[in-house]
Amino acid sequence: MMWRICYQYRQYLLALGLLAGILPVTQAADDPTETFLYEQVRLGNSKSNDVLVSQSLYRLSLIKPNDPSVLLMRIQFAVKQKETAKAQQLVEQLRMHGENTEQYQRAIKLLSLTHEDNRQILQKAYLYQTAGRYDEALQLYDDIYQGTPPDEGLALEYLNVLIAANHANKMARIKQIYHTYPNNQQIANIYQQYHLTPALSTPSATSAPNNTISIRALKQQLRQQPDNADIIGTLGVRYSRANQRALAIYYLSQALTLAPKHNDSDLWRTLLQSNQYWHLLAKADEALLNQEYSAAKRYFTQVRQLSPYKSEAYIGLGDIELAQHQLEQAERYYQQALQYQPNDAATLHSLTRLYRQQSHQKAAQFMANLTSQQYKNLAQDYGYIISGIQQDLAADDEQQQHYLSAIEKRKAIAKAYPDEVWNIYRLADDLLITQQPQLAEDYFNQLNQRRPNDPSRRYAYALYLNKTGRAQQALNTLKTIPLSQRSESMNALDSQLRFGQIMAHAQSLREHNQQQQAVEYLFTHIPPEQKIESYLLLAQWAEEDDQLNQALNYYHTVLNLAPNNETALLGATEISLAQHQIDQARYYLAQIEQLSPEKFNHYSLRRLANAEKTAGNIDKAKHYFIYLARQVDKEPDSADGLILRDIGRFYRDSQQVQSAHHYYQQAMLKEGITHTLPTNNIEYTTLMRNNPNDNWLSRSIRDDASTLYRQQEWRFTLEHDYWGSNGSEGYSKLRAHTTMLQLDHPIYHGRFFWRTDFVHLNSGTLGTAPYDAKFGSCYRTGCFPLKQKAFGVSPAIGWENEQWQWDLGTTPLGFNVTDWVGKIAYNDSFYHLGWSVDLHRRPVNSSLLAFAGQRDSWTNQVWGGVRKTGLRLSGSYDLGGKDGYWGEISFDRLTGKNVKNNSSVKAMGGYYYKLINENDRRISVGLNSMLWHYNKDLSGYTLGQGGYYSPQQYLSFSLPVNYRQRTENWSWEVSGSLSWSYSKTDDSRRYPLQNLVSSDKFNSDPIKEIFKHERNIIDKGDSGHGFGYTARALIEHRITPHWFIGAAIDIQQAKNYTPSHALMYLRYSFDGWNGDLDLPPNPLIPYADFK
Incomplete structure (x- = not known):
């Protein structure tokens, strides 16, 4: 009966079939782009052509990026490609359309299949299916899908299991899946097989083919009737429906060639063009x-x-x-x-x-x-x-x-x-x-x-x-x-936060001085994914605790886990350099070279450049600093104050002063020292003033900028210095006036000075009792009351930088005795100990005789002009804390014109404690000691003596107190000390050089007779001890940023020694200086007083 009905209404069924085949294309004509792309996605999935699916989804996402169906297809493809993170992002976008939508529910179900537990269930179901245990496989699929499978591929796999399994409600399940995926041809075929009665009629040779006949059957008919346009046209339509464009084009073109005026020719042309x-x-x-x-x-x-x-x-x-x-x-x-x-x-x-x-x-x-x-x-x-x-x-x-x-x-x-x-x-x-x-x-x-x-x-x-x-x-x-x-x-943030809690607790232990407990806690709580970060932190702690070897071990642990970890390599390099292991540091630097350092972040690149510089690889350091400077110039916001400061240091060391100041100013801006760049030297130098609220980096930037500016500053100073001491009129008494002119300016990496000292010395006039004056050959012979004075001009030049110092000059030209004098010195540090060594030749200027030389009235001989030539070694230890130490030892040979040669050894040292140690105010107390030894006592003023203090034993202790302070335009120092000293001199010849008082030197017979006895006289030595004090005041005022004025006075009182001293000076800064004044003020020192 059914067969007859189908046959009777076969024409209507055929029309219905053709309409079903044509319908998608008709829709494509209404919205051709979307329909075509949907078809491409289905075709790509059915052919496992991921490239086609990716292309089609890309175009669909451009057309309708927020369409729920498009989003679902993109999620399905992302899951297939194992791009879980991307799938999650798309699910969040899909959620905006509502959590109850079919697409969202399917997406959530599909995403859940990526979980490890669900993947294991699916694997187990597949194994059951392979083993022919379909009922068990179906049960697992039902447990995990909770209804319809979330995509077409999974639905087909499920249907294959469902058909083979024993299930009471099989048809209902098939129908449900078909209605979920009605456009999937394979699913539709399964549904039709189990739901529709297939057509049993066979079309005649001349009739139009039934659209429900498969493509395979149509091809069999075509082999029997190769010129049948109806069959060929139907094949074109069917291939068009199946999205097999090339075959559709082939058959539609052939159909139109055979029957250009066929009833369906318009349809075929439309489909062909599409x-x-x-x-x-x-x-x-x-x-x-x-x-x-x-x-x-x-x-x-x-x-x-x-x-x-x-x-x-x-x-x-x-x-x-x-x-x-x-x-x-x-x-x-x-x-x-x-x-x-x-x-x-x-x-x-x-x-x-x-x-x-x-x-x-x-x-x-x-x-x-x-x-x-x-x-x-x-x-x-x-x-x-x-x-x-x-x-x-x-x-x-x-x-x-x-x-x-x-x-x-x-x-x-x-x-x-x-x-x-x-x-x-x-x-x-x-x-x-x-x-x-x-x-x-x-x-x-x-x-x-x-x-x-x-x-x-x-x-x-x-x-x-x-x-x-x-x-x-x-x-x-x-x-x-x-x-x-x-x-x-999200997982990374979770790990970061958990690790942060561990770190916070460990850091809290360190802050409570429980360093070892902090290390042990961190060791026991290191998360596996944070091992590298943990060991890097342990290395940092070890460095902070000055445990460099332990820090190096931690860095090696990191390098065992990650051989190319740049932080560990840089840390190991810096420790090796700190331990003076230059070859080991260069080994690490060679490893870093292989990592394309230009790709490092700015902070690591800064460290690398500094390490190359310290290791002596100047060209590489220059390369990295220039590259870093260019990157910073391109992206100013990418650099912090530390990086800008170090770039400034590089240009400073390269003598590119303007570039150095540019980066120092940028560093000031970055660190909040200023909100606008300075427009002139006065504004710039004002920014160099210290600020008690500065952090270490801001202080460093100000100090660097200040040091460079002062090193480059041109200054001229005029100063007058007075020095006087009591003694015997005409020889041991002294009044000294020195007027100094000095020009300072930069040269190379240091500062150069040109100076001239105008020196006036006056010892008064020999007294009215000339027979009592132990001066020259006057004792017992008498001398004329001559004025004892001298005047001379002392030119000098000199240069210094952080490590080297030298100067060269003469004692005043115009004195009775004139010599070349000078010094060369080298400074360095060993760990925290600063030290210096120098070779020097200096005048002894404690008397007119020692400094300038004098002429004897009777013999007309010049003697005096004592110079000390020797070696000095000094050191100091000060970590910037509350206290410090200093020490010095020197070995000198003392020579002069017609003066007995002598030698000395001097050792000095001291300790100081800073009661107040602020940037602008300091108070310190201390304890100093001195130990001197001269080979001979040549402190007399007779012929052959030197006129300088030269005990064979000298020991002193002093308790100094020092107060310094500065304000915006004033700087001063007040200091004093109490001392105790002991000295001892040996017996010595009154005339140590016998040839100076030989008979042939005198014209008078009576005097010759006197000196036959006098020349062999021995003056008795002496010893004693006593207390003394010193007091000093020094002040400087900034009149304008270009003009400065200052003055000082000091008084000393000791046994048989009461000198006094005063000075005034005027200084001009060509460039201007509005930064911190020197603390204490720094007046010129007479060239004769240079150490």
Whole structure:
């Protein structure tokens, strides 16, 4: 009966079949792009052609990026490609359409299959299926799917198991899956096999073929009737429906050739043109995706020839130009597409994307000029790009630190797109920067209420909580995100927060002086994924505790785990350099060279450049510093004050002074020392003043800039110095006036000086009892009351830097005895001990005789002019804390004209303690001692004596007190000491050089007789002890940044020695100096007093 009904109504059934075959193509004609791409996705899935699926999904995402069906297909493909993070992001985008939608539920189910537990269940079900245990396999599938499988591939696999299994409600299940995936041909065939009665009639040779007949059956009929246009045309339609474009084109073309006026010829022509169009478009897309630009351009050009008024070809041609960075040509193609389809969302999106790539402002201007319909279409399908451009503009403001403007933009975005999680996050960040924490909290609270279960929202909120110092709350928020929905970034934040808690506890132990407990705690709680970070922290702690070998061991542990870890390599290099293991440091530097250091971050590159410099690889250090400077100039915001300071140091050492000052000023700006760059020297040097609120880096920047500026400063100083001591009129008494002119200026890496001293010495006039004066040959012979004075000019030059010092000059020209004098010295440090050594030749200037030399009245001989030549070694130890030590030892040989040679050894040392140690105020007390030994006592003034203090034993102890302070324009020092001393001199000849008082030197016989006795006289030695004191005051005032004035006075009182001293000076700075005044003030020292 059924057979007869089917046969009777076969024509109606045939028409219905043809309509079913034609229907998708008809729909494609209504919306051809989308339908074609949907078909391409299904075809790619059925053929396992991932390239075709990827291309089609890409084009679909451009046309309808927020369409739930498109999003679901993209999620399915991402899961297939094991791109879980991308799938999670797309699921969050799909959630915006509602959590109860079919697409969202299927996406969640599909994503759940990526969990390890579910993957194991699926594997087990597959094994059951392979073993023929279909009922058990079906049970596992039902347990995991909880209904319909989430995609077509899984549904087909499920149907195969369902058909083979014993299931009471098999037909209902098949029907349910068919209605879920009605467009899948394989699923439809299974459904038809089990639900529909297949047609039993066989068409006659001349009748149109039944559309329900399979393609295989149609091909069999075609072999019997090769010229039957109906069969060929039906094959073309069927292949078109199956998205097999090439075969469809072949058969439709053949059908039209055989029967150009067939009843279905119009249909065949329409289908042929449509298949040719989409076939070429698919090939063009595939070529573009494979970066075969010439082929893609050829195909798109053919597509344009087929349909010159559609946008797809022009968009494709524009995409080719865009991929090759031909932006102007790409824009022309996009504009052509817009001309033919002005409201097409895909075209508008292409242009917006292009302008966004060129300039955020240009993209915004383009959107502002769109018509209302264009904007509506773009917003409907590509709302994300509108929001993105608005966020770009806000980000531009943030980069320029225009936070208030950025806040207004982000508020507008939040109003239009209230669920845009990352806009809210950045808005909250801007509000925190502008001190509006409550408003930031309000925005996040509103977002939390609207999207309580959104993993992206939870993640952003956790970041916000962590940024606001609520790490535990951030961790608790992350815990609410199911493991199945976590991205790699979420897991990384979770790990970071947990590790942060471990670190905080360990750091707390260190702060409570429980260093060992901190190390042990960290060792027992090191997470496996944080081993490297933990050992790097342990290395840092060891370095802070000065345990360099232990730190090096930790770095080696890191290098065993990660041989190319740049932090460990740099740390090991720096420790090796600190331990003076230069070869070992160069080994590590060679390892670093293999890591392409130019890719390091700025901080690591700075460390590398400094290490190369310390290791003596100056050229490499120069290369890295220049590269770093260029990167910083390109991206000024990428560098911090430390990097800028070190670049400044590099240019300082390279004698590029202006560049050095430029980077020091930039460092000052970055560190908040100033908010604007200085415009002149006065403003700049004002910034160099110390600030008690500075951190170590700000102090370092100011000190570096100040030291360089002072080293480069030109100064001229005029000073007058007075020195006097009591004694016997005419020889041991002395009044000295020295007027000094000195010009200081930079040269090479140091400072050079030119100076002239005008020296006036006056010992008075020999007394009225000349027979008592032990001077020259006057004792018992008498001398004329001559005035004893001298005048001379002492020129000198000198140079110094951080390590070397030298000077060369003469004792005053015009004195009775004139000599070359000078010094060369070298300074360095060993660990924390500073030391220096020098070779010197200096005048002894304690008397007119010792300094200038004098002439004897009776013999007319000049004697005196004593010079000391020797070696001095000094050292000091001061870590900048409360106290310090100093010491010095010198060995000298003392010679003079007609003066007995002598030698001396002097040792001095002391300790000081800083009661107050502030930047601008210091008070210290201490204990000093001196131990001297001279081989001979030549302190007399007779012929052959030297006129200088030269005990054979001298010991003194003193208790110094020192107070220094400075204000903006004043600097002063007040100091004093109490001392006790002991001295002893041996017996000595009154005339140590006998030839000076031989008989032939005198013209008078009586005097000759006297000296026959006098020449052998021995003066008795002496010893004694006593107390003394010193008091000194020194002050300087800045009149203007160019002019400075100062004065000083000091008084000493000791046994048989009461000198006094005063000075005044005027100094001019050519460049100007408005920084800190010297503390204490630093007047000139007479050249004769140089050490």
